[in-house]
Amino acid sequence: MYTQAIDIPQNHPDSQGADATGRDLAFEAAIADDRKVEPQDWMPEGYRKTLVRQISQHAHSEVVGMLPEGNWVTRAPSLKRKAILLAKVQDEGGHGLYLYSAAETLGVSRAEMVDALHAGKAKYSSIFNYPTLTWADMGAIGWLVDGAAIMNQIPLCRCSYGPYARAMIRICKEESFHQRQGYDIMLSLARGTAAQKAMAQDAVNRWWWPVVMMFGPSDKDSVHSGQTMKWGIKRISNDDLRQKFIDATVPQADLLGLTIPDPDLRWNPERGHYDYGEIDWAEFWQVVNGDGPCNRERLDARVAAHDKGGWVREAATAHARKAAIRERRSAA
Ligand code: BYC
Numbered sequence: 001m002y003t004q005a006i007d008i009p010q011n012h013p014d015s016q017g018a019d020a021t022g023r024d025l026a027f028e029a030a031i032a033d034d035r036k037v038e039p040q041d042w043m044p045e046g047y048r049k050t051l052v053r054q055i056s057q058h059a060h061s062e063v064v065g066m067l068p069e070g071n072w073v074t075r076a077p078s079l080k081r082k083a084i085l086l087a088k089v090q091d092e093g094g095h096g097l098y099l100y101s102a103a104e105t106l107g108v109s110r111a112e113m114v115d116a117l118h119a120g121k122a123k124y125s126s127i128f129n130y131p132t133l134t135w136a137d138m139g140a141i142g143w144l145v146d147g148a149a150i151m152n153q154i155p156l157c158r159c160s161y162g163p164y165a166r167a168m169i170r171i172c173k174e175e176s177f178h179q180r181q182g183y184d185i186m187l188s189l190a191r192g193t194a195a196q197k198a199m200a201q202d203a204v205n206r207w208w209w210p211v212v213m214m215f216g217p218s219d220k221d222s223v224h225s226g227q228t229m230k231w232g233i234k235r236i237s238n239d240d241l242r243q244k245f246i247d248a249t250v251p252q253a254d255l256l257g258l259t260i261p262d263p264d265l266r267w268n269p270e271r272g273h274y275d276y277g278e279i280d281w282a283e284f285w286q287v288v289n290g291d292g293p294c295n296r297e298r299l300d301a302r303v304a305a306h307d308k309g310g311w312v313r314e315a316a317t318a319h320a321r322k323a324a325i326r327e328r329r330s331a332a
Helices: 013-017 020-032 045-064 066-070 079-104 110-118 136-153 162-190 194-213 225-230 238-256 281-288 295-308 310-331
Strands: 266-268 273-275
Touching: 045 066, 045 079, 045 110, 045 225, 045 295, 066 079, 066 136, 066 295, 079 110, 079 136, 079 162, 110 295, 136 162, 136 194, 136 238, 162 194, 162 238, 194 238, 194 281, 238 273, 295 310
Parallel strands: none
Antiparallel strands: 266 273
16 A cells, blocks of 8 residues: 555665765754655665564564464354454454555565565564463453553554554554453453453463563663664653553453462552563563474464465466556557
């Protein structure tokens, strides 16, 4: 949707002969004035590469993120829950498509990005490498994973790169529905039988820490934050977003009557925030580096789906080719 009728930065005629210092200054001024950088504007190569990295990782996360929940579509406990879950999973596929399109405006093709994912060269969110063992996991994912995603993604609506910022506006609206549907599942279970409440608590016990890790390494270990915040791509640091998420989520858990599995979690009146326990960074890096509980399964599923869809891509390409020939003939 974004890629029609645009000139990607390195191909833009105006950028070729322009004075290099002038271009740098124009870019710096746009960032300083909080104006959007658009695909046809000149931008430093580092800015472009950083955006391709972050937006493509984000797109991959949405697409891989369909797998843990897709696994439960056939086992949803009612027709209503099934229809809602199906819509949510479809939304995630859609988010992946908007994001691949936004990244394509930076001069990289979707095929290249997908190849990098399948070759294990591109990352996707650590959270999707954990298994979904019970129906309560659908509630915990919606409430906690989508809740964390919203916290991270609302500031991205103000990202300095126009196509990414605009894609995030719609994505955040849909994520908000996802979070509510998750909380609604948790409410039903928490107010249900003792067994249902125990299932909900077990899901919170398993998902809490991986969700807290989703925000990325602590600020002191985050390699990209300094530069991406200067460029206005990221607006709030990993640790600040993590704290905002914890502060917002603890009262929601209280309302459900569920316990957060962190003995060190307590309100700190001096800081005006919840203090929380040590994060297991060894587990985080193990999962990020490809050795989590489901990394191999997730990647295999994506590669198999891509291979099975090969005939659709071929048919669509052949159709587009024929349509173009027909159009040329009718125009002649
Ligand atoms: N998982 O310097 P840092 C969703 C990597 S989808 C894996 O702090 P940065 C949903 C990081 O990439 C949600 N890797 O990096 C979908 C970097 O490695 P590289 C996805 C992680 O970029 C379906 C290295 O660690 N959201 O919501 O400044 C169903 C150092 O980190 C993770 C997005 O993608 C992680 N958790 O900050 C339900 C949001 N964390 O690239 C829900 C957009 C860090 O140097 N992305 N790494 O090899 C961002 O906001 C930022 O890229 C991050 C990381 C906060 C994730």
